[in-house]
Amino acid sequence: MPVKLDVIPAGAGIQYLAATASAVHNAAEELTMVTLYRYPFAAMGSRCEIRLYASSEETAAACARAAIDDVLRLETKYSRYRDDSVTAAINRVAQAGGAIDVDAETATLLDYAAACYEQSDGLFDLTSGVLREVWSADRRELPDTDTLQRLLARVGWSKVRWQRPRLVFGFPGMEIDFGGVVKEYAADRAATLCAEAGFRHGLIDLGGDIKIIGPHPDGTPWAVGIQHPRIKEAVMATLDLFEGAIATSGDYERFVEIDGRRYSHILSPRTGMPVCGLAGVSVAAPECVVAGSATTIAMLMEDRGAQWLDEVGLPHVWMDQQLRVGGTYA
Amino acid sequence: MTLAARLIVIAAVVALLANAGCATVQPWERGTLAKPVMAMEEPAHETAQKLRTYSAKEGGAAATGVGGGGCGCN
Amino acid sequence: MGAISPRLAALTAAAMALPGVHARAADAPGEHPWGVDATHLEYSESGNRMRVRVNQASAVVPIGESFQLKANGIQDLMSGASPVFNAPGPGGKTQQVLTGASVFDNRKAGDIGASASIGDNQLTLRQGWSKENDYKSTWTSLEGKRDFNRKSTTLAVGFAFSNDGVSSHDAPDDFRTRIKRDFFGGVTQIIDERSLVELSVEYSYSNGFLSDPYKLVFVQSAGLLRDARPGRRRQTAVTVKYLTYVPAIDSSLQAVGSLSTDNWGIGSGALELQWKKELPGEWLVNAGARYYTQSSADFYAPLYLTPPGDAHSSDYRLAGFGSIGWIAGVTKQLTPNFSVQIAAERSYRRAGLRSGGTGIDADNYIWGLYLVTLQARF
Amino acid sequence: MLQSDTPGLERTRMRVTRGRLTSRLAVALLAAVGAIAAVPTARSLTNGDPAPACSAPLLDGNRSVNLAEYRGQVVYLDFWASWCGPCRESFPFMNELQRDLADRGLQILAVSVDKTAEDARRFLARYPAQFTVALDVAAACPSAFQLQGMPSSYIIDKGGAVRAVHAGFRNRDRAEIRQQLLDLLGGGAK
Numbered sequence: 001m002p003v004k005l006d007v008i009p010a011g012a013g014i015q016y017l018a019a020t021a022s023a024v025h026n027a028a029e030e031l032t033m034v035t036l037y038r039y040p041f042a043a044m045g046s047r048c049e050i051r052l053y054a055s056s057e058e059t060a061a062a063c064a065r066a067a068i069d070d071v072l073r074l075e076t077k078y079s080r081y082r083d084d085s086v087t088a089a090i091n092r093v094a095q096a097g098g099a100i101d102v103d104a105e106t107a108t109l110l111d112y113a114a115a116c117y118e119q120s121d122g123l124f125d126l127t128s129g130v131l132r133e134v135w136s137a138d139r140r141e142l143p144d145t146d147t148l149q150r151l152l153a154r155v156g157w158s159k160v161r162w163q164r165p166r167l168v169f170g171f172p173g174m175e176i177d178f179g180g181v182v183k184e185y186a187a188d189r190a191a192t193l194c195a196e197a198g199f200r201h202g203l204i205d206l207g208g209d210i211k212i213i214g215p216h217p218d219g220t221p222w223a224v225g226i227q228h229p230r231i232k233e234a235v236m237a238t239l240d241l242f243e244g245a246i247a248t249s250g251d252y253e254r255f256v257e258i259d260g261r262r263y264s265h266i267l268s269p270r271t272g273m274p275v276c277g278l279a280g281v282s283v284a285a286p287e288c289v290v291a292g293s294a295t296t297i298a299m300l301m302e303d304r305g306a307q308w309l310d311e312v313g314l315p316h317v318w319m320d321q322q323l324r325v326g327g328t329y330a
Numbered sequence: 331m332t333l334a335a336r337l338i339v340i341a342a343v344v345a346l347l348a349n350a351g352c353a354t355v356q357p358w359e360r361g362t363l364a365k366p367v368m369a370m371e372e373p374a375h376e377t378a379q380k381l382r383t384y385s386a387k388e389g390g391a392a393a394t395g396v397g398g399g400g401c402g403c404n
Numbered sequence: 405m406g407a408i409s410p411r412l413a414a415l416t417a418a419a420m421a422l423p424g425v426h427a428r429a430a431d432a433p434g435e436h437p438w439g440v441d442a443t444h445l446e447y448s449e450s451g452n453r454m455r456v457r458v459n460q461a462s463a464v465v466p467i468g469e470s471f472q473l474k475a476n477g478i479q480d481l482m483s484g485a486s487p488v489f490n491a492p493g494p495g496g497k498t499q500q501v502l503t504g505a506s507v508f509d510n511r512k513a514g515d516i517g518a519s520a521s522i523g524d525n526q527l528t529l530r531q532g533w534s535k536e537n538d539y540k541s542t543w544t545s546l547e548g549k550r551d552f553n554r555k556s557t558t559l560a561v562g563f564a565f566s567n568d569g570v571s572s573h574d575a576p577d578d579f580r581t582r583i584k585r586d587f588f589g590g591v592t593q594i595i596d597e598r599s600l601v602e603l604s605v606e607y608s609y610s611n612g613f614l615s616d617p618y619k620l621v622f623v624q625s626a627g628l629l630r631d632a633r634p635g636r637r638r639q640t641a642v643t644v645k646y647l648t649y650v651p652a653i654d655s656s657l658q659a660v661g662s663l664s665t666d667n668w669g670i671g672s673g674a675l676e677l678q679w680k681k682e683l684p685g686e687w688l689v690n691a692g693a694r695y696y697t698q699s700s701a702d703f704y705a706p707l708y709l710t711p712p713g714d715a716h717s718s719d720y721r722l723a724g725f726g727s728i729g730w731i732a733g734v735t736k737q738l739t740p741n742f743s744v745q746i747a748a749e750r751s752y753r754r755a756g757l758r759s760g761g762t763g764i765d766a767d768n769y770i771w772g773l774y775l776v777t778l779q780a781r782f
Numbered sequence: 783m784l785q786s787d788t789p790g791l792e793r794t795r796m797r798v799t800r801g802r803l804t805s806r807l808a809v810a811l812l813a814a815v816g817a818i819a820a821v822p823t824a825r826s827l828t829n830g831d832p833a834p835a836c837s838a839p840l841l842d843g844n845r846s847v848n849l850a851e852y853r854g855q856v857v858y859l860d861f862w863a864s865w866c867g868p869c870r871e872s873f874p875f876m877n878e879l880q881r882d883l884a885d886r887g888l889q890i891l892a893v894s895v896d897k898t899a900e901d902a903r904r905f906l907a908r909y910p911a912q913f914t915v916a917l918d919v920a921a922a923c924p925s926a927f928q929l930q931g932m933p934s935s936y937i938i939d940k941g942g943a944v945r946a947v948h949a950g951f952r953n954r955d956r957a958e959i960r961q962q963l964l965d966l967l968g969g970g971a972k
Contacts, residue, residue: 313411356925358863359921379445387751
């Protein structure tokens with residue numbers, strides 16, 4: 001039975017390997033052929049989107065659903081417009097003056113806001129929402145100073161006593177607004193939900209505040225464009241982000257136009273007037289909530305904003321009123 | 331012993347002895363050596379099954395470590 | 405991150421307290437993972453000779469930071485014919501004669517082990533058993549490893565002792581003993597930032613019933629005799645393994661050369677070359693070739709014209725032959741905890757490739773093995 | 783003569799040479815082992831030695847950080863790399879230290895010895911760091927400290943002296959490191 005090399009049939013082995021290989025390959029493919037799934041939605045007054053690389057539509061949709069539900073939960077819980085929200089409950093007590101015990105999540109948000117108040121020398125203040133009474137969108141002329149003084153008397157975190165879990169308002173007429181923290185906090189939570197569900201690649205975008213779940217599957221970073229504060233379609237800078245978060249604030253988002261001048265929606269708790277310093281600022285940080293408050297504080301710092309950002313030491317980029325660009329990413 | 335095999339082994343031994351006193355590679359210079367393709371240890375089951383096949387089908391031996399049951403394997 | 409300023413430290417600390425702001429680190433296997441490997445293997449030989457279906461499972465359980473328990477189980481299902489003796493064929497060409505169509509055998513083997521690592525030293529003790537209807541084996545092994553020069557050198561020494569019993573179908577309960585002692589020494593050395601080399605030596609001494617009860621020899625004008633091999637075998641082997649990373653092709657190249665000699669007159673040499681590359685998406689592919697050659701045992705002959713001496717065998721594994729084979733494999737890390745590996749090797753035996761002694765073309769054949777391993781590490 | 787192709791005499795001579803060749807190789811191996819095991823290694827840092835000078839560019843931003851800047855603070859200096867397995871365990875631990883002890887004056891400095899910033903960043907994407915991270919591609923600091931393994935961490939007191947050296951990272955080191963830091967930071971265990 002001489003053996004001829006080429007005559008030998010492929011033998012069971014080869015067919016077996018081919019069958020197993022294809023079976024495993026499909027399983028592996030199924031598990032690794034990741035495609036990008038995008039879930040746009042509206043929340044907290046902005047256009048939001050969840051981008052997830054997943055091996056199947058079902059797994060991506062399940063995670064996106066859970067993350068969106070959490071964002072909407074936070075929107076409802078801290079909404080200024082709903083009367084069944086925690087913010088409304090707190091503000092009913094604040095309006096009359098008095099004390100209220102808050103839940104653990106609200107307590108940690110208040111702790112966080114207190115830290116921002118200290119680190120911004122009192123400029124980042126949850127109670128400055130009262131000033132909105134005079135700065136409504138349809139205003140056509142500057143408010144007179146004594147109206148502002150009357151409002152400023154009802155503004156000031158220092159006028160509130162906060163001992164977890166009790167919040168005490170010494171006198172009536174104050175107001176609390178979690179607006180400056182909740183959106184970025186929601187982005188962090190949504191990213192955590194997906195990361196803990198095993199997703200390694202994707203991002204959460206809540207109206208420009210972006211939290212990265214992980215780089216693209218091939219390891220390349222996400223290219224994030226920062227909008228030019230004055231030219232709608234232009235980009236001030238593009239950043240490569242493997243991880244962490246980036247938040248952006250600017251005077252161009254919502255503003256009031258009076259006598260041809262643009263006034264930002266960000267109001268200073270000291271002067272009661274819209275801030276006028278940086279035109280736009282973006283900050284990167286491991287947590288979106290830190291990046292968000294850093295941008296807001298930089299805007300509140302007006303002409304000291306750039307210097308404050310250097311002190312904090314986070315990577316950032318800003319543009320001032322003269323359209324000059326600065327920061328670590330400049 | 332074919333001449334080729336003998337030369338290979340002698341070359342390897344000489345290379346090893348020459349390198350015996352080589353500059354040690356510092357712990358922080360071992361990034362390349364840490365790559366998966368540089369693992370000296372191969373997957374356990376693959377190694378065990380291949381060595382068993384070689385010992386069952388070949389009269390020679392290799393210095394591959396101890397342990398591993400015998401079998402009739404005629 | 406840049407330098408952490410006091411301002412940032414305060415903001416970050418407060419943010420870390422917010423529930424859900426930070427994901428727990430991915431649950432990749434820790435420093436001392438416990439793990440399970442499961443393998444299915446198909447082995448087959450050309451000319452519908454032997455087929456073996458193998459299932460293997462092993463588990464590693466860490467105890468504390470410096471101990472590990474290991475357990476391993478193997479089941480082989482063997483079937484198909486295998487050569488018994490050679491006889492003169494037409495035109496003076498020697499022919500191989502195989503056993504009946506299907507010799508069926510079921511082997512079960514297992515071993516348990518414990519290893520302890522103290523500082524740079526590691527000690528492993530393993531106890532194993534193997535059982536099939538005509539072969540019993542119990543073996544024990546002890547292995548020590550030690551790192552030197554900040555882990556750039558590793559020295560390994562090992563000893564194993566196995567006590568086997570060999571019987572055959574026609575006398576299944578008559579087990580004859582075969583004892584083997586095995587000594588191993590190896591050194592692994594980092595040569596430069598991209599290469600390592602391992603040089604090891606192994607000496608084994610077996611005595612007792614070393615023949616194969618199923619093999620016969622054909623003696624002209626005298627008929628068939630049983631395979632009868634010397635009662636002692638001393639074998640020495642040396643292996644060199646060289647592994648280097650080649651940046652130009654972002655792959656590693658591995659060469660494993662072995663040489664062995666024994667008192668039966670069998671000298672062997674093997675050379676295996678492999679290329680390994682990591683591909684994006686956690687794939688690892690390897691491919692290569694293996695060359696093997698040996699000379700025949702002094703007492704080997706395909707068949708005998710005159711009655712042979714006391715030691716005589718026509719076993720195709722004691723003949724002079726060589727083989728060339730290809731190797732291929734692919735490993736995929738499916739998730740941080742699970743990976744799957746497929747490996748294949750196919751070897752073509754040729755009498756003409758022998759490095760000495762006698763070998764016949766009738767013994768030429770092809771063997772191939774194909775395996776799939778699933779690995780879990782937690 | 784079918785029995786064997788080569789006359790008996792020649793076969794025996796071949797066997798003898800082969801046997802001698804293999805034993806000669808065995809002797810060569812033992813000689814190699816002797817030579818390798820005896821290679822001397824540089825003296826590594828021990829407690830009380832002043833910490834060598836070390837400065838490296840920050841991973842983010844273009845400033846460089848110098849160990850001397852932290853004189854007066856307790857420093858936990860950690861050398862890591864994206865390819866170092868145990869580093870995956872040490873990063874969550876360092877985050878805990880940062881969160882618990884940063885406000886008591888602890889300064890953590892994690893110096894990567896990766897060859898590219900991208901390798902380091904890809905690691906940080908999976909294992910985030912809330913502490914200062916620098917990248918020393920030239921490996922000046924590791925050479926100055928003569929690391930004994932990867933990762934290696936050094937606890938440096940307010941006076942700039944090395945008070946503890948940890949080569950490698952094992953889970954059981956966590957309690958010991960935390961206690962050593964607390965002792966230097968003053969004020970008992972929190």
